[in-house]
Amino acid sequence: MLGYRQLPxxxxxxxxxxxxxxEMRPLLSVRHLTxxxxxxxxxxxxxxxxxxxxxxxxxxxxxxACNDLSFDLYEGEILGIVGESGSGKSSLVQCLYFDTSxxxxxxxxxxxxDGETNxxxxxxxxxxxxxxxxxxxxxxxxxxxxxxNFSSGGNIAEKLIAAGHxxxxxxxxxxxxLLDHVEIPLSRMNEAPRNFSGGxxxxxxxxxxxxxxxxxxxxDEVTTGLDLSVQARVLDLIRRIQHxxxxxxxxxxxxxxxxxxxxxxxxxxxxxxxxxxxxxxxILEDPHHAYTQLLVHSLL
Amino acid sequence: MDTLLRVDALEKTFLMHxxxxxxxxxxxxxxxxxxxxxxLGITGPSGSGKSTIIKCIYRTYLPTGGHIYYQSDLYGTVDLxxxxxxxxxxxxxxxxxxxSQFLSIMPRTTALEFVAESLLEMGEDxxxxxxxxxxxLAHFHLREALWNTYPKTFSGGEKLRLNLARAMVxxxxxxxxxxxxxxxxxxxxxTVKERIHELKMAGTTMIGIFHDLDFMESVxxxxxxxxxxxxxxxx
Numbered sequence: 464m465l466g467y468r469q470l471p472x473x474x475x476x477x478x479x480x481x482x483x484x485x486e487m488r489p490l491l492s493v494r495h496l497t498x499x500x501x502x503x504x505x506x507x508x509x510x511x512x513x514x515x516x517x518x519x520x521x522x523x524x525x526x527x528a529c530n531d532l533s534f535d536l537y538e539g540e541i542l543g544i545v546g547e548s549g550s551g552k553s554s555l556v557q558c559l560y561f562d563t564s565x566x567x568x569x570x571x572x573x574x575x576x577d578g579e580t581n582x583x584x585x586x587x588x589x590x591x592x593x594x595x596x597x598x599x600x601x602x603x604x605x606x607x608x609x610x611x612n613f614s615s616g617g618n619i620a621e622k623l624i625a626a627g628h629x630x631x632x633x634x635x636x637x638x639x640x641l642l643d644h645v646e647i648p649l650s651r652m653n654e655a656p657r658n659f660s661g662g663x664x665x666x667x668x669x670x671x672x673x674x675x676x677x678x679x680x681x682x683d684e685v686t687t688g689l690d691l692s693v694q695a696r697v698l699d700l701i702r703r704i705q706h707x708x709x710x711x712x713x714x715x716x717x718x719x720x721x722x723x724x725x726x727x728x729x730x731x732x733x734x735x736x737x738x739x740x741x742x743x744x745x746i747l748e749d750p751h752h753a754y755t756q757l758l759v760h761s762l763l
Numbered sequence: 764m765d766t767l768l769r770v771d772a773l774e775k776t777f778l779m780h781x782x783x784x785x786x787x788x789x790x791x792x793x794x795x796x797x798x799x800x801x802x803l804g805i806t807g808p809s810g811s812g813k814s815t816i817i818k819c820i821y822r823t824y825l826p827t828g829g830h831i832y833y834q835s836d837l838y839g840t841v842d843l844x845x846x847x848x849x850x851x852x853x854x855x856x857x858x859x860x861x862x863s864q865f866l867s868i869m870p871r872t873t874a875l876e877f878v879a880e881s882l883l884e885m886g887e888d889x890x891x892x893x894x895x896x897x898x899x900l901a902h903f904h905l906r907e908a909l910w911n912t913y914p915k916t917f918s919g920g921e922k923l924r925l926n927l928a929r930a931m932v933x934x935x936x937x938x939x940x941x942x943x944x945x946x947x948x949x950x951x952x953x954t955v956k957e958r959i960h961e962l963k964m965a966g967t968t969m970i971g972i973f974h975d976l977d978f979m980e981s982v983x984x985x986x987x988x989x990x991x992x993x994x995x996x997x998x
Contacts, residue, residue, distance in 0.1 A: 487849075537849060695870040702869075706883075724869060727852050742822060742848050749824040753780030760781065 488573050489535035490711050491559075491679055496532040496568035498554050501525030518551070518734040528554035530735040532568070536679065539709035543726030543743060545716060545758070551735040552715040553603075556681045559713070560600045561590045572597060574678060595625040599672030603684035605664035608671065611657040615642060615667045618656065619674045626675035641670035645700055662693030669700060680704070680712045686721055698724060719762050723747060731755050764798040767834050767937060767968045768820070773844070774828030775815050789815035789824070793994050795987055802959070802969040804979045806997075807989030813972040817939045819844070820970070821861045822851050836936060856884050862930035863941040866922045868914050874900065875910045878929045885933055899932040900925070903954050923947060931958045938962065940971035944978055952978055
C-alpha cells in the first residue's frame with residue numbers, strides 16, 4: 464500500500480514537548496546524490512580527482528552538477544540551499560522532482576513505502592504518483608510550472624485531477640480557495656496566467672503546487688527577478704503556508720536575505736558540492752568555509 | 764541549587780580565509796556555571812569576548828573547543844557546543860531565549876504580529892498570544908497607534924522597545940541578554956528592569972552582558988569580569 468496521508472493541521476500547544484519519533488525521523492532523506500552532465504571518464508569518476516574548486520572534468524569536459532550531496536528534510540521545516548549560479552542548486556531540486564534523472568545516490572520519503580525505497584529507482588508510474596501526491600514544485604520561471612493558455616483555475620484543476628480528484632464541485636471550490644489564499648481575485652480565476660504580472664503568475668504557480676497538499680514543497684528561486692514589494696508578498700505567503708500546514712520546504716536561492724528570512728537551516732553549495740551546513744544564523748554570523756565568508760561579506 | 768548551565772573550557776577562534784588565514788580569538792578557556800533561577804552578569808571591556816560567550820551558548824557561533832552543558836527540560840543534559848542543529852532549533856523555540864540590541868524585522872509583519880509570533884512558536888494559541896503581545900507592547904510603552912503598523916519606519920527607540928517586547932514576552936528557561944539596554948533612555952531601562960524581575964520571579968535563569976554597571980548591579984545575583992580573556996568572579 465502506498466502511504467499517502469493528509470497532513471494534520473497544527474493545533475498549537477505542541478511545541479513544548481520533546482520531539483516525537485516522527486519529528487526525529489526525516490521526511491526526506493537524501494544520500495550521495497550525484498548528477499553529471501556528460502559521459503564521464505575513468506579519471507573524473509573518482510570524485511577526488513576533480514580540482515577542488517571546479518566541477519568540470521579537465522580530461523573529458525563532463526560537468527558534475529551535484530557531487531555526493533547528503534542531507535535530511537524534516538516535517539515543518541524550511542531548509543535553505545544557497546550558492547552562486549552554476550553551483551548545482553537547481554539541478555538538485557530538479558533531480559528530487561524527477562525533472563531530470565540522477566547519476567547516482569538515493570532518496571527516501573518516510574511517507575512512501577515506509578522510507579525503505581529509493582525513489583530514484585522507481586518506475587515512471589510510481590514517480591508520477593510521488594510527484595502528484597507527495598511533492599510540489601515551484602519553478603523560477605512561471606512558464607515552466609504553469610500552462611499559460613489554461614485558465615488559472617484550470618491549472619489547479621490539472622494538478623488535482625492528476626492527484627485523483629474528479630469531483631468538479633470539489634475541484635472548483637479548492638481552486639477558488641487556493642487562489643483566494645494567494646490573493647488572486649476570484650474574478651480572474653478563469654483568466655489565463657499569460658495575462659498576469661510576474662508576481663501574480665508566481666502566486667498562481669504556488670497555489671498550483673499546493674493544490675494536492677503536498678508534504679514537501681520545492682521552491683527554486685521563486686522570488687528572483689520580482690520587484691521588492693511583490694517579493695515580500697511571495698515570501699509572506701511562503702511563511703504563512705509553512706505556519707498553517709507545516710509543509711516541509713526546500714528553498715533554493717542565491718539571495719542570502721531570502722534565506723535569512725525563511726530558513727531554519729541552510730546548506731551552502733559550490734561547484735556541485737555542499738561546502739557548509741548549519742543553523743542559518745550561524746552560517747551568516749560564523750561562516751567557516753572561505754566561499755561562505757566571501758558570500759556573507761558581500762551581503763548588502 | 765541545581766546547576767542549569769555549566770560552561771567548561773569554552774574556546775572560540777575565528778579563521779579568516781580572506782585575510783591570509785588569520786586567526787582571531789573570541790574567547791578561550793572560559794569556565795563557569797549558572798544555577799537555576801539565578802541571574803549572572805558578565806562585564807568587561809569592549810572586545811573582551813563577552814558577546815562571543817553568549818553567542819556560543821545560543822549557537823550563533825559554533826564553539827571551537829570546550830563544552831556547554833545545559834540541563835534541558837526536553838532532553839536532559841545537552842552539550843550545546845555539539846548538539847544537533849534540529850535540537851538547537853527546538854530548544855530555541857521552547858527553552859532558550861536571546862535578546863540583543865538589534866531588531867531584525869520581517870517585511871510585511873506588524874509590531875503586534877512580530878511580538879505574538881514569538882509566543883506562537885512556543886505553541887500558544889492565537890488569541891492568547893495576541894493578548895499577551897498587547898500587554899507586552901503596553902509594558903514597554905509602545906504607542907497603541909503603532910501596534911498594527913510595520914516597524915520599518917519606527918524611531919530608533921521604538922524599534923529597541925519592540926525588540927525587547929518580542930524577546931521578553933516569553934517565559935523561557937534560560938534567557939541570554941546581550942547588552943539589551945545599551946541605547947535605551949532611563950525610563951525604558953526601568954521597564955526592562957521590571958520585566959527582568961517578573962521573569963526572575965517566574966523562575967527564568969538569565970545571563971546578561973551590560974555596559975551600564977549601575978543597571979547591572981540592580982538586577983544580577985553574581986558577576987563575572989572578563990579581563991584579557993580571563994574570567995574572574997567579582998564580589
